[in-house]
Amino acid sequence: MPFPFVLPTTSSFSFSKYFSSDSHPSLPLSASTYRGVLRDNLKRHKRLPPSEQSANLGNIILSLNNYIPYLLALDAGLGNQPVAGEELDVVLKSTPTLEWRPTISDKAIPGREGMRLKIKSLEYEIYFALSTFAYAQTLLARASLHPLYSSASASPSTEQRTLAITTATKHLMSAASVHDYLSTRSDQVSSDPPCVDITKSAFRALSSLAMAEATLLAVLKDDPYPAVVAQDRNSNDKEWMIRAPDIPQVRAHLFARLCLAAAEHASNAYSLLNGTGKVDTELLKYISDLRKTGRGKACRFFGIDAELGGQTGNGIAWLQAGLHELGYSSTSSEGSKKRFGFGKFKKGWEEKREDKKIERGTAWGADAGRLEESRVIDMLSRKWNKMNDTINTQAIPPFHQLMAAMPSGREIYTLKMYVPPTLEPALLEGMRAPPDRVDDYGGESSEEGEGEREVVGAFPVEGEDGGRSYY
Secondary structure, eight states, X not given: OOOOXXXXXXXXXXXXXXXXXXXXXXXXXXXXXXXHHHHHHHHHHHHSOHHHHGGGHHHHHHHHHHHHHHHHHHHHHHXXXXXXXXXXXXXXXXOOOEEEOOSXXXXXXXXXXXXXXXXXXXXXXXXXXXXXXXXXXXHHHHHHHHHHHOOSSOOOOHHHHHHHHHHHHHHHHHHHHHHHHHHHHGGGOOSOOSSGGGSHHHHHHHHHHHHHHHHHHHHHHTOHHHHHHHHHTOTTOOGGGTSOOOOOOOOHHHXXXXXXXXXXXXHHHHHHHTTSSOBOHHHHHHHHHHHHHXXXXXXXXXXXXXXXXXXXXXXXXXXXXXXXXXXXXXXXXXXXXXXXXXXXXXXXXXXXXXXHHHHHTSSTTTTTTHHHHXXXXXXXXXXXXXXXXXXXXXXXXXXXXXXXXXXXXXXXXXXXXXXXXOOXXXXXXXXXXXXXXXXXXXXXXXXXXXXXXXXXTOOEEEXXXXXXXXX
């Protein structure tokens, strides 16, 4: 968590071939220059090993922040709209043809990268550029959260943990705002987009997804239990030898309602994307798992609230409800006790695989935290069952009765309006001069220098040119 988006790549393109400006003659060349830098950075990012891509996200964000103002200035000039108080005169000489590689659309051939898509609209170029910016923000959130789950070093302190979660939340809220802006902006286009990546429903769904992830992070910031579970399995953490983990009381009922709100956002995102038959199945599965995680967390917090009130039996039932929401079997107390007892001595294959992903820094959290939440519930259930069996025996009611009375969710964040960046007046003034060189950014082959990334589980095939494809 959050979702590991793949950044799209694009072809070379010369704005001067399709656009001209009498008021600012150097504007098309400047846009081509910064777009060329973005294209090169996206290509380099794609070639990097997955474990090194997080450190390169800053370059992607910088190149996007440099390019987007020029792109929006061209669009404003076409619509006779002022930029920084100046009138721009931009003329369309011929229909542009640009290429982007969609990344959330379903693959025509499973295990193989999708083909580039030709678009013939500057508006769709804006959609892809801003979507890439939102994806990069989400990936920055993932990079911030990775140390919380890694066992390569000692567990982070409370201050480090809070800083990581706060930073990740900021990036996710930024991504949600950009997707929301694109959703509103797409109302002005009457034609159907060429792929699902730049449709209104996808923008709305991804905005809801980012809101769901940010809401769960608001709970994680003050939720001590995941940190205790992560510390327990971290062989490099020796703090447990000095003192027992400090588990303060939490605002359990409030946290439960926040988790339900996150689950509602995830459900909304799933309904917007499901059924089209054109969306990446991994993204759909992640959103489905995120909804399960939100509801499973909510059940755990309702259980904590009940246990704090002395209702241990109800608390255990809520934990069983949490496992049920997460998709794990919890039909009988005897079966669940066996699960909890053996869970201490033997990790499941799924847990081992997820731990390896975390250590490699690749595709970890693709289950939206569902496995991690099950570990927390396992820990609490072992503790509470032992207490209930030895101290104050209480009947454990059927959890379905408790779930029928679950309240509605409660929002914590309000989505801020995204304000697109604009060119500074000094830069606009400088582009009144004629271009100082030829705009030759559209001369390269659309597929030149991009290379294929090896796909796990695919078979390499030697091509005629000595390259390798994966099927």
